[in-house]
Amino acid sequence: MILPLVKGLLLTLKRFLNPFTCVTESYPDARPRLAKRFRGLPELQIGEDGREKCVACGLCAKVCPSQCISIEGAEDEQFRRYPSMYELDSFRCIFCGFCEEACPERAILLGDVFELATDKNSGVLDKEKLLESARKRKL
Ligand code: SF4
Numbered sequence: 174m175i176l177p178l179v180k181g182l183l184l185t186l187k188r189f190l191n192p193f194t195c196v197t198e199s200y201p202d203a204r205p206r207l208a209k210r211f212r213g214l215p216e217l218q219i220g221e222d223g224r225e226k227c228v229a230c231g232l233c234a235k236v237c238p239s240q241c242i243s244i245e246g247a248e249d250e251q252f253r254r255y256p257s258m259y260e261l262d263s264f265r266c267i268f269c270g271f272c273e274e275a276c277p278e279r280a281i282l283l284g285d286v287f288e289l290a291t292d293k294n295s296g297v298l299d300k301e302k303l304l305e306s307a308r309k310r311k312l
């Protein structure tokens with residue numbers, strides 16, 4: 174009965190005496206370390222050819238429980254399908270990851286962006302905005 178208490182006290186003492194143990198994040202001065210499974214804002218991905226991977230199949234929009242994805246598909250001159258319009262309402266997204274799971278092309282992935290404060294007119298993100306992070310990584 175006394176053993177768990179002693180163990181707890183020893184752990185407290187160890188943390189107390191170790192100056193490098195910091196349980197408080199210094200955010201926003203230092204970005205927090207995010208877990209690998211962290212689910213941030215969905216991002217569209219680009220392929221090796223520098224174009225969006227999305228083929229506008231519409232599966233992500235179908236499975237999205239918040240119905241926050243709108244897509245219009247088109248075909249280019251090589252009959253390749255692409256989204257002529259892709260919009261995601263970030264205010265309605267619940268970061269469930271269903272869109273990522275459903276996508277056959279791995280064209281939409283939940284990234285590590287979590288700073289989403291914005292004004293009421295900027296919540297709907299268009300294709301270029303959703304491709305921004307992927308383009309930056311390619312540079
Ligand atoms: S993470 Fe969930 S709520 Fe957000 S866009 Fe994807 S399916 Fe919709």
Ligand code: SF4
Binds near residue numbers: 227230234276278
């Ligand atoms: S499921 Fe993937 S390929 Fe299909 S529309 Fe969504 S992002 Fe594009």
